Amino acid sequence: MHVVVCGKVIPDINQLTLRIDPDTKRLHRKDEPHILDPAAAVAVEEALQLVEQHGGSISFVTMGPSDAATGIRTALALISTANIPAAAVHLLGDEFAGSDTLGTAKALAAAIKQLPPFDLIICGTEASDTYAGIVPAQLAWQLGIPPLTFANKVVGVEGNTLTINRQSETGYAVVKADLPALVSVTSGLNEPRNPSLKGIMAARKVDVQTYSASQLGLGPDDVGASAARERVETVGAPEARKAGRILESDGQPDTVWAQQAAKEVADFLASLKVI
Amino acid sequence: MADTIWVYAEVVGGAVTPTTLEMLTKAAEVGTAEAVLLGSAPADAVATLGAYGASKVYRGDDPTFDSYLMLPAIEVVASLLQAHQPAAMLFASSYAGRDVAAGLSAKLDCGAITDVGDFQLSDGNVKATIPALGGSYLATSTFTHAGPRLLLVRPKSFEPKHTGGSAVVEAVPAPADAALRKVQVVDRVDVPVEGPQLDAARAIVSGGRGLKSGEAFHALIPPLAELLGGAVGATRAIVDAGWVPYAMQVGQTGKTVKPDVYIAVGISGAIQHLAGMKQSKAIIAINSDPLAPIFQLSDLGIVGDAAQILPLLIDEIRERK
Ligand SMILES: Cc1cc2nc3c(=O)[nH]c(=O)nc-3n(C[C@H](O)[C@H](O)[C@H](O)COP(=O)(O)OP(=O)(O)OC[C@H]3O[C@@H](n4cnc5c(N)ncnc54)[C@H](O)[C@@H]3O)c2cc1C
Numbered sequence: 001m002h003v004v005v006c007g008k009v010i011p012d013i014n015q016l017t018l019r020i021d022p023d024t025k026r027l028h029r030k031d032e033p034h035i036l037d038p039a040a041a042v043a044v045e046e047a048l049q050l051v052e053q054h055g056g057s058i059s060f061v062t063m064g065p066s067d068a069a070t071g072i073r074t075a076l077a078l079i080s081t082a083n084i085p086a087a088a089v090h091l092l093g094d095e096f097a098g099s100d101t102l103g104t105a106k107a108l109a110a111a112i113k114q115l116p117p118f119d120l121i122i123c124g125t126e127a128s129d130t131y132a133g134i135v136p137a138q139l140a141w142q143l144g145i146p147p148l149t150f151a152n153k154v155v156g157v158e159g160n161t162l163t164i165n166r167q168s169e170t171g172y173a174v175v176k177a178d179l180p181a182l183v184s185v186t187s188g189l190n191e192p193r194n195p196s197l198k199g200i201m202a203a204r205k206v207d208v209q210t211y212s213a214s215q216l217g218l219g220p221d222d223v224g225a226s227a228a229r230e231r232v233e234t235v236g237a238p239e240a241r242k243a244g245r246i247l248e249s250d251g252q253p254d255t256v257w258a259q260q261a262a263k264e265v266a267d268f269l270a271s272l273k274v275i
Numbered sequence: 276m277a278d279t280i281w282v283y284a285e286v287v288g289g290a291v292t293p294t295t296l297e298m299l300t301k302a303a304e305v306g307t308a309e310a311v312l313l314g315s316a317p318a319d320a321v322a323t324l325g326a327y328g329a330s331k332v333y334r335g336d337d338p339t340f341d342s343y344l345m346l347p348a349i350e351v352v353a354s355l356l357q358a359h360q361p362a363a364m365l366f367a368s369s370y371a372g373r374d375v376a377a378g379l380s381a382k383l384d385c386g387a388i389t390d391v392g393d394f395q396l397s398d399g400n401v402k403a404t405i406p407a408l409g410g411s412y413l414a415t416s417t418f419t420h421a422g423p424r425l426l427l428v429r430p431k432s433f434e435p436k437h438t439g440g441s442a443v444v445e446a447v448p449a450p451a452d453a454a455l456r457k458v459q460v461v462d463r464v465d466v467p468v469e470g471p472q473l474d475a476a477r478a479i480v481s482g483g484r485g486l487k488s489g490e491a492f493h494a495l496i497p498p499l500a501e502l503l504g505g506a507v508g509a510t511r512a513i514v515d516a517g518w519v520p521y522a523m524q525v526g527q528t529g530k531t532v533k534p535d536v537y538i539a540v541g542i543s544g545a546i547q548h549l550a551g552m553k554q555s556k557a558i559i560a561i562n563s564d565p566l567a568p569i570f571q572l573s574d575l576g577i578v579g580d581a582a583q584i585l586p587l588l589i590d591e592i593r594e595r596k
């Protein structure tokens with residue numbers, strides 16, 4: 001089977017405090033170390049497990065600035081580590097900058113149409129930097145394929161039918177659809193493997209296909225800031241919640257402090273009438 | 276209509292969801308609130324929607340809406356939106372809410388603002404307030420194109436108010452098109468959680484990696500929660516580590532909670548966790564690191580070892596009772 005994974009390459013959330021650019025009012029993306037979105041790594045891992053079972057190939061598709069190159073190599077290395085034929089597509093260029101979720105979905109759909117026919121698209125549930133969580137269902141609609149969203153387990157493919165467990169408020173629903181289909185996977189459903197050195201080396205040899213918007217037949221009404229149907233007008237600081245009393249041991253033995261701390265908490269709970 | 280605001284109503288576990296009622300209350304404050312309710316619902320669901328502000332309910336009770344996910348709902352809501360053109364339509368940031376809103380935005384080529392914490396109507400447009408990046412920023416967003424305006428609203432953004440109104444009902448049939456029956460629900464499985472539900476609890480005791488092990492978590496956190504008549508929460512770190520089920524996760528990708536008191540034990544206070552609990556009325560943190568970010572928004576912070584303090588706290592509360 002041919003599985004397409006859509007994933008984002010994002011500023012490394014563990015290494016920096018995320019900032020919003022005061023001019024563009026967008027997330028600051030330039031000059032920061034970029035990594036494969038952890039949500040995308042989960043999507044890649046799920047693709048690996050399916051292709052290891054059923055055979056086939058994996059294409060990784062991302063839209064993002066030139067910094068995304070590092071994350072693309074990570075995705076390719078993961079695929080190569082599993083000895084699975086890999087391809088990658090990078091939607092690159094200023095025309096894409098400022099796209100909203102719908103513009104992103106249109107761009108991804110246009111790129112996927114350039115690839116050989118696919119059986120399955122795997123997305124993360126939500127990207128780790130913006131958490132919109134709606135691109136996958138928009139993408140499925142653009143491609144006219146069934147969306148199997150919020151999978152916390154991919155139960156399996158039988159014949160032409162894919163079954164997943166869909167996360168719900170009270171548990172899960174067992175949901176199925178015919179291929180080709182799109183699945184979005186929740187973050188905890190697998191533990192992404194680490195790439196091997198051999199995989200990293202093999203990934204370097206894969207050609208990454210880049211597309212500009214115009215190469216995909218997309219114009220300023222489809223993608224980029226001009227096509228975005230929403231505009232951020234102001235960005236401000238929220239009313240800060242003030243820190244209250246922070247109590248620390250003044251050098252007494254730990255057990256004495258622990259006893260006093262317990263009393264402080266109990267007193268506070270009593271003042272709130274919780275006890 | 277210029278000031279009509281629609282709410283996509285949801286039923287979970289046999290009851291209209293709290294977020295539906297929160298959104299209806301807000302919609303009725305801003306303009307005329309109407310609801311769309313599709314799929315099976317309790318007998319009093321329409322009355323409940325009316326009591327929280329809906330003056331009209333578009334009701335589709337065909338089993339198709341339960342057996343086949345999103346596509347039939349998207350089809351029906353799309354034609355209703357085009358026929359009635361409300362000023363905006365509100366969806367909960369839930370599984371169903373996100374899917375239906377996403378499908379509508381693609382089908383109708385219209386905008387969707389996500390993660391909305393508040394909104395206003397002005398000059399026929401919507402001005403939405405978004406607590407971005409876990410609430411470290413407050414952004415305002417608006418729509419730039421004509422067409423339906425979809426808002427995905429964070430749970431607990433508004434206080435639900437029972438105003439005692441009632442709603443007229445307009446029945447909507449399920450679409451006949453077989454091509455919309457693509458995503459089939461084969462089974463629904465409830466995973467029971469013991470004790471009070473997180474989103475309704477007045478007190479929540481949450482634990483994080485600072486508890487050091489699943490055993491320590493289970494020995495200390497549920498007993499304290501039980502003493503307070505509260506619910507048990509967790510960080511994603513310990514959900515991922517397999518100490519507790521996902522249903523307990525509080526945060527951006529878990530539950531949003533707003534209890535009277537939230538006790539964070541061994542939790543660092545990552546923005547993704549704060550996003551789910553920073554609206555709590557009072558926050559108590561116990562953490563061994565005086566620089567832990569959680570202290571920056573705690574009403575009472577205790578710098579110390581959770582493993583030593585919690586057993587003493589449990590004893591102390593038992594004695595006082
Ligand atoms: C896309 C995305 C979504 C996410 N969504 C969520 C979400 O919904 N909810 C969520 O919680 N997280 C979420 N996270 C994860 C989040 O970034 C943090 O990794 C997580 O919240 C950290 O959990 P923690 O506080 O238990 O662990 P840590 O950050 O490891 O903190 C442990 C704390 O325990 C303290 N400690 C250590 N020993 C003791 C002791 N003896 N006594 C007292 N304190 C002690 C330490 O000082 C430290 O502050 C998300 C991350 C991403 C990327």
Ligand SMILES: Nc1ncnc2c1ncn2[C@@H]1O[C@H](COP(=O)(O)O)[C@@H](O)[C@H]1O
Pocket residue numbers: 006007008009039040043061062063064101104108122123124125126127130131132133134135136
């Ligand atoms: N720029 C992008 N490039 C590739 N995939 C994306 C992009 N943006 C979103 N996605 C996909 O859509 C999912 C959800 O993203 P979002 O709706 O932005 O939270 C991600 O996990 C990806 O699978």
